[in-house]
Amino acid sequence: MNENVNKGDGHMETTDVVIIGGGVIGTSIAFRLAKLFKKIVVIEKGEVGGQTSASCDKAIFLQSKRPGFPSKLAKASSNMYRNLEEELDMSVEYKQSGGMIVIESESHLPFMESFIKSQRMAGMDVKLLDKEETLRQQPCFSSHVFGSTYCKDDAEVNPLLLSQAFADAAIRDGVDIRTHTEVIRIKVRKGKVTCVETNKGKIATNLVINAAGPFASSIAKMVNVDLPIKPRRGVILITEKVGPIINGSILCSQYLAAKHLTPEEKLSPFGIGLSLGQTESGNLLIGGSREFVGFNKKVSTEVFSEIARHACRIAPVLGNLRIIRTMVGFRPFTGDGLPIIDEAPGVQGLIIAAGHEGDGIALAPITGKLVADLVQGKKNNLLDGLKLERFALGS
Numbered sequence: 001m002n003e004n005v006n007k008g009d010g011h012m013e014t015t016d017v018v019i020i021g022g023g024v025i026g027t028s029i030a031f032r033l034a035k036l037f038k039k040i041v042v043i044e045k046g047e048v049g050g051q052t053s054a055s056c057d058k059a060i061f062l063q064s065k066r067p068g069f070p071s072k073l074a075k076a077s078s079n080m081y082r083n084l085e086e087e088l089d090m091s092v093e094y095k096q097s098g099g100m101i102v103i104e105s106e107s108h109l110p111f112m113e114s115f116i117k118s119q120r121m122a123g124m125d126v127k128l129l130d131k132e133e134t135l136r137q138q139p140c141f142s143s144h145v146f147g148s149t150y151c152k153d154d155a156e157v158n159p160l161l162l163s164q165a166f167a168d169a170a171i172r173d174g175v176d177i178r179t180h181t182e183v184i185r186i187k188v189r190k191g192k193v194t195c196v197e198t199n200k201g202k203i204a205t206n207l208v209i210n211a212a213g214p215f216a217s218s219i220a221k222m223v224n225v226d227l228p229i230k231p232r233r234g235v236i237l238i239t240e241k242v243g244p245i246i247n248g249s250i251l252c253s254q255y256l257a258a259k260h261l262t263p264e265e266k267l268s269p270f271g272i273g274l275s276l277g278q279t280e281s282g283n284l285l286i287g288g289s290r291e292f293v294g295f296n297k298k299v300s301t302e303v304f305s306e307i308a309r310h311a312c313r314i315a316p317v318l319g320n321l322r323i324i325r326t327m328v329g330f331r332p333f334t335g336d337g338l339p340i341i342d343e344a345p346g347v348q349g350l351i352i353a354a355g356h357e358g359d360g361i362a363l364a365p366i367t368g369k370l371v372a373d374l375v376q377g378k379k380n381n382l383l384d385g386l387k388l389e390r391f392a393l394g395s
């Protein structure tokens with residue numbers, strides 16, 4: 001695998017694969033590739049799962065995905081979740097607890113009706129619930145709520161445990177994960193990757209996986225490749241621990257509109273739409289916002305209060321809870337809601353596996369498998385919809 005990599009580079013450490021990024025995507029890939037390669041090094045500039053993968057919700061939503069290819073991809077990943085704890089030999093608090101999208105006002109009904117009609121046509125088990133059925137399912141909701149959609153196949157997982165479980169399983173299979181190490185350069189010779197340079201030394205390799213999430217564009221820039229991935233900031237409020245308040249994962253139709261409609265069609269200035277989940281230990285995760293502000297972590301109080309106001313309007317009981325901390329994360333946004341899993345154009349041996357936006361937790365299992373298929377040259381139809389060229393074609 002590594003012939004020629006050392007030419008001119010002296011006595012350099014050599015490895016089969018370097019994975020850049022130890023988030024949920026990089027660790028999932030490391031876990032799958034560990035079955036295929038002897039020597040794999042993961043380079044992570046901070047902690048395992050310490051960036052976006054630690055500043056997010058816990059939902060594995062199927063019903064929120066656009067019908068067609070996005071929904072097919074999500075289903076493939078959701079199926080892999082069923083055996084994942086067994087494969088990883090660790091609990092990741094996976095539960096198929098169902099998911100609900102609240103329809104707060106009647107004006108959102110036409111959008112939601114047509115959305116779930118196409119979901120059903122694609123074989124998804126989504127029901128439209130009226131006000132009474134919605135309140136029976138979520139007694140904490142305000143009685144002004146108009147209705148909801150419900151999917152029993154939606155699930156949840158603890159994202160912090162997930163990255164760690166992928167990493168631990170990869171380490172057991174021989175992967176070397178180096179934290180607090182930063183990739184600063186990628187060397188290419190005659191169109192082929194030859195070496196990854198970090199702040200702690202050089203590693204010769206012919207295969208590099210760019211799994212740097214919202215930072216993937218700056219990694220690609222190192223070899224003059226432009227990636228259409230930019231950070232989209234999201235904020236989550238975390239409450240004190242309380243007994244069970246909600247059932248399953250909750251979004252609102254405003255969130256779906258914020259996710260799928262064009263900017264002109266959106267109503268909220270910060271892309272605010274409720275996302276609500278409760279951790280095993282009882283903390284509520286109340287989101288969320290969607291803003292393009294680069295990597296700026298300074299959030300205005302207006303955003304926090306808008307999120308809280310919106311959530312309390314739907315579930316007034318939340319107003320009695322104390323917020324103990326907040327999380328700010330950067331979704332790796334591509335513009336079409338899908339990641340890029342492809343070889344970089346003109347750079348043999350550089351694979352991009354990034355751009356999962358608000359679905360990286362849901363799509364982590366399938367991403368590992370797709371990268372494994374890609375590097376083995378195995379045909380997988382799902383890869384066809386994730387190529388970088390879809391942006392060049394303007395589709």
Ligand SMILES: Cc1cc2nc3c(=O)[nH]c(=O)nc-3n(C[C@H](O)[C@H](O)[C@H](O)COP(=O)(O)OP(=O)(O)OC[C@H]3O[C@@H](n4cnc5c(N)ncnc54)[C@H](O)[C@@H]3O)c2cc1C
Binds near residue numbers: 022
């Ligand atoms: C508010 C919010 C809510 C969300 N809710 C959900 C949800 O409910 N369900 C869901 O499926 N998804 C959700 N997401 C999306 C999900 O969190 C992301 O898609 C996912 O975490 C992306 O993982 P990643 O591994 O690609 O990126 P990251 O976790 O950011 O990992 C990339 C890693 O690359 C490292 N890195 C970068 N540059 C370098 C370098 N030069 N050298 C070495 N290492 C480097 C970084 O330190 C980082 O750890 C949410 C996101 C946000 C922000």
